[in-house]
Amino acid sequence: MRFPPSPVCPKCLSAAQSWKQASGKATLESWGDFHRAYLGGFNDALPYRVCLVRLEEGPLLVSNLVGESATAKLGAAVRVVFEKATDDITLPKFVLARAVVWRVPWPTGCSTGARPAVRKFHHEDTKNTKATACASRKAE
Numbered sequence: 001m002r003f004p005p006s007p008v009c010p011k012c013l014s015a016a017q018s019w020k021q022a023s024g025k026a027t028l029e030s031w032g033d034f035h036r037a038y039l040g041g042f043n044d045a046l047p048y049r050v051c052l053v054r055l056e057e058g059p060l061l062v063s064n065l066v067g068e069s070a071t072a073k074l075g076a077a078v079r080v081v082f083e084k085a086t087d088d089i090t091l092p093k094f095v096l097a098r099a100v101v102w103r104v105p106w107p108t109g110c111s112t113g114a115r116p117a118v119r120k121f122h123h124e125d126t127k128n129t130k131a132t133a134c135a136s137r138k139a140e
C-alpha cells in the first residue's frame, strides 16, 4: 500500500493499482502548532495543530490533530475523523484514541473503606466493559 496516490507505481512503473480502504487507525509520529497563516485560507483556523501520522497500513500522512490533544505523545494511537471542508472536499483529520477511565461507583455494602478499583479501557474495546468493584467484596 502506498500514499500519496500516483498514476503509476514509483518502483515498477506499473499502472495496475486499486484503492483500498484503510482502517483509520494510526500512530502519532510528530506534530506542531501553527500560529501564523502562510495561506490566507487558514486565517480563521489559527492556531491549528499539524501532525504526521503513520497509518496502520504503513504510509505516512500529514494531517491535522484535532480535538483534545494536550496529552499528545509520540507514538500515541490516533484515529481518523472526517471533516467536511466544502461540498466537494472532505479532509481526514486525526484525534487521540486515548483510553477512557471509567470510574467505578463506590460499591454499596463494602465496609472495608477500600477504594474501588479504577480500570482503563480503550475507546474501541467494547467487549471488555466490565468494571471491577472493590476487590474485598470477593471475600464476603
Ligand SMILES: [Zn+2]
Pocket (backbone or CB within 6 Å): 009, 010, 011, 012, 013, 014
Ligand atoms: Zn510496483
